[in-house]
Amino acid sequence: MALRATWKGHIKLAELTFPVALYAGATTSKRVSFHVLNRKTGHRVHRQYIDEQTEKPVEKEEQVKGYEIDDDRFVILEPDEIAEAVPESDKTLRIEAFIDCPQVDTVYFDKPYFIAPSGSIATDPFSLLREGMRRKKVAALARAVLFRRVRTVMLRAQGPGLVAHTLNxxxxxxxxxxxxxxxxxxxxxxxxxxxxxxxxxxxxGEFNPRDFDDRYDEALAELVKAKMEGREIKAPKRPKEEKVTSLLEALRQSAGATKAKPPAPSKRRKASSEKRRKAS
Incomplete structure (x- = not known):
């Protein structure tokens, strides 16, 4: 099954414009998920919005957004007012600058995406941009209205395509x-x-994402499987915690646990030990 693009538009660099497709770079669809059920009937339950004063349900058509300006004082915003205030998207990623990749602290990274050319007409200009960035070892900073918000996006060359991160x-x-x-x-x-x-x-070592498993999801999947098969559910054994008297002792024990030869004392420490021995 072909991946579905989450956004389609254009990349614009000066007078160069070509169509691209944006694909989500990560997904949570494979995680174990649950529904909330009524324990007595086994039926699914749904959330309701309740008026905190009257304690009565509020239907969807009666719900509006409000911005709190003081205790229990709100500015009410109608859906059409919010829609008019949101910048209208022209489906264009405008490249504003090229930067060295290390300039952007990773704490600014939000969500990852992959960008590919959309249609054969875009292949040549897309490849030209990608190779230019790769040879110069730079990333591109672009701006676009994505998912109803103006976002800054960092683009980097990766393989035959581009990888993008929306930035906080x-x-x-x-x-x-x-x-x-x-x-x-x-x-x-x-x-x-x-x-x-x-x-x-x-x-x-080296980073390999396959080396890191989601133990929480695996435990939940095993729990569901055991209940379906009517098997006894055994709680996992907790590792025994050993008390360590000092940081130095903890380091010594950790160095011993690696089953490798502990480091030899440095020359400076060797000399000071020799001095103390002679003095005594």
């Missing part, structure tokens, strides 16, 4: 400095640092 707005990203401001400056050196570097070296 600056006011949506929290300040890292504000979060980290209370972390004290601690000087780490000596055996602890050597052990930490040793553990990192023995744990080096």
């Amino acid at each position: 707005f600056y006011y949506e990203v929290r300040s890292a400095e504000e979060v980290f401001k209370d972390i004290p400056e601690i000087k780490i050196e000596g055996e602890m640092l050597d052990l930490a570097k040793h553990i990192i070296d023995t744990k080096k």
Whole structure:
């Protein structure tokens, strides 16, 4: 079954315009999902909007959006007023700048998409843009109305196509400095640092998304299967937690668990140990 495009439009770079299709780069459709049921009847239940004062259901045609300006004071917005205020999409991704990829902090990344040429007429200009970006090792910043909002989109060359990320707005990203401001400056050196570097070296690997499984979804799928088959549901064994008296001891135990030769003491620590031995 062919993938369905979530958006179709054009990429515009200066006077160059060509049609493209946008495809969702990630999906949650394979996750285990549930319906809410009435325990007594087994029937599905549905949500209702209830008036908090009268406690009566409010039908869909009577529901409007309201912006709270004070306690229990709202500005009411009708659906047609909201529709008129939303920027109208001309289905165009306008490239405004080319940047070095590392300039964009990953905290700004929102949702991933794939972009492909739409129709044979777009193949040549699409390939030209992709190869130009690849050779110059740059990403493109574009603007478009996507899903009723003006969004900034970062495009990068990937294989024969382009991968895109919608970017969070600056006011949506929290300040890292504000979060980290209370972390004290601690000087780490000596055996602890050597052990930490040793553990990192023995744990080096490469990123392969297939290596990471969704244990929550797998556990739910197994639970559903067991109930369907009438099997006894056994709770998984919890790993035994061992108390560690200090950070240094925890590092020593971790280094030993790697089954690799622990790091040799650094020359500086060796010399200081020799000095202390002679002094005593």
